[in-house]
Amino acid sequence: MMIHGTTSGGAVPILIPSYLLLASFVMYLGLYYLLEWLRLDELSKDSAVPGLDREDAYKRIAAVPPLPEQTAIVRFLDWAERRILRVIRARQRQIKLLEEYKQALIHQAVTGKIDIRTGQPYPAYKPSGVEWLCEVPAHWEILPLKWLAKCYRNGATPPTTKNFYYMGGTIPWYSPSSFDSGEIVSAPIRFVSNAAIEDGVARLIHGPALLVIVIGATAGRMTLMEQDGTTNQQITAFELPYDWKTCVFLLRQLRFSESWLRENASTATIPILNTNIVTHLPCLLPPPKERCAIVEYLDAQTAKIDAVIAAARREIELLREYRERLIADVVTGKVDVREIAARLPEEPLEEGAELAALDEAETLAGGGEDEENLGLGAVEEEVEA
Numbered sequence: 001m002m003i004h005g006t007t008s009g010g011a012v013p014i015l016i017p018s019y020l021l022l023a024s025f026v027m028y029l030g031l032y033y034l035l036e037w038l039r040l041d042e043l044s045k046d047s048a049v050p051g052l053d054r055e056d057a058y059k060r061i062a063a064v065p066p067l068p069e070q071t072a073i074v075r076f077l078d079w080a081e082r083r084i085l086r087v088i089r090a091r092q093r094q095i096k097l098l099e100e101y102k103q104a105l106i107h108q109a110v111t112g113k114i115d116i117r118t119g120q121p122y123p124a125y126k127p128s129g130v131e132w133l134c135e136v137p138a139h140w141e142i143l144p145l146k147w148l149a150k151c152y153r154n155g156a157t158p159p160t161t162k163n164f165y166y167m168g169g170t171i172p173w174y175s176p177s178s179f180d181s182g183e184i185v186s187a188p189i190r191f192v193s194n195a196a197i198e199d200g201v202a203r204l205i206h207g208p209a210l211l212v213i214v215i216g217a218t219a220g221r222m223t224l225m226e227q228d229g230t231t232n233q234q235i236t237a238f239e240l241p242y243d244w245k246t247c248v249f250l251l252r253q254l255r256f257s258e259s260w261l262r263e264n265a266s267t268a269t270i271p272i273l274n275t276n277i278v279t280h281l282p283c284l285l286p287p288p289k290e291r292c293a294i295v296e297y298l299d300a301q302t303a304k305i306d307a308v309i310a311a312a313r314r315e316i317e318l319l320r321e322y323r324e325r326l327i328a329d330v331v332t333g334k335v336d337v338r339e340i341a342a343r344l345p346e347e348p349l350e351e352g353a354e355l356a357a358l359d360e361a362e363t364l365a366g367g368g369e370d371e372e373n374l375g376l377g378a379v380e381e382e383v384e385a
Contacts, residue, residue, distance in 0.1 A: 261278070
């Protein structure tokens with residue numbers, strides 16, 4: 001059998017007779033652990049293109065356990081990996097359910113499905129005439145977005161050939177890549193100077209403002225800009241004459257229209273939102289004290305949910321780190337698992353697709369009680385036994 005590492009001269013074959021290795025043992029050994037074990041990084045030569053010397057790599061020695069011990073190692077790691085995977089899947093389901101619950105909570109509050117003061121629906125409702133809003137509390141106003149804004153405008157991009165529009169600039173300039181899942185626009189792409197504003201090649205937007213992407217693959221996405229800034233031409237900005245909590249309320253509400261906006265964007269070449277559609281987006285506006293109370297309630301509730309999600313994601317990270325360390329320790333002989341493997345019960349093999357879930361992105365959570373109670377303890381107790 002031949003396992004390859006990379007050198008300046010190409011692939012370094014590490015020759016191990018195939019009759020001395022089980023395929024499943026090689027799977028766990030893996031190139032990463034093998035290279036760590038052989039410390040090939042210490043052989044790197046300083047040159048224009050750093051790499052390994054083939055002859056130096058050939059001299060490295062790899063310790064391979066007897067076939068019966070390989071079988072025991074594979075048996076133990078299969079057993080341990082199934083348990084680790086179950087916990088990871090449970091945490092992923094937990095995160096997913098929490099994210100869904102968080103969005104449902106926000107939707108119910110900002111669209112008036114639930115009165116957060118009583119936890120019950122409002123006494124009276126009226127038709128909104130809007131597909132994604134349905135009925136709304138009778139005492140809430142329904143106004144088009146442009147009526148709530150002091151002004152709205154599209155951004156612009158100053159000519160990059162004129163450095164004085166950018167050199168020493170202090171005014172943040174945003175593009176769609178500045179949008180993320182947060183409620184405040186993230187880092188600006190660059191900064192522009194006052195000269196760009198004065199010459200009319202950039203348009204100053206006074207915060208707070210609602211930013212809406214109207215051109216491109218992410219058309220319909222929204223965020224808030226708290227301070228003054230400027231944007232490129234893919235973004236329409238609505239300057240809002242309200243306190244910050246009202247701006248947050250409007251953003252949380254209007255974000256539920258994002259999918260509707262994308263469905264209504266023209267797609268002849270790239271998605272483009274009709275200005276009339278965006279400016280006439282219906283907004284629900286409860287009385288000032290009520291919308292302030294809604295934002296404060298959601299801030300408190302979502303903070304609790306976010307804390308649980310963060311803890312679950314951290315647990316997934318630790319489980320993955322533990323899995324890697326466990327495999328490394330076992331396949332390199334730091335931990336003897338022969339006696340443990342001999343005591344393990346027979347179990348049906350998990351499907352390969354489930355094992356692949358170990359590398360999936362951490363997007364959510366919750367599982368049954370039995371799965372959630374399967375922690376590191378079971379694996380660690382067996383290793384320490």
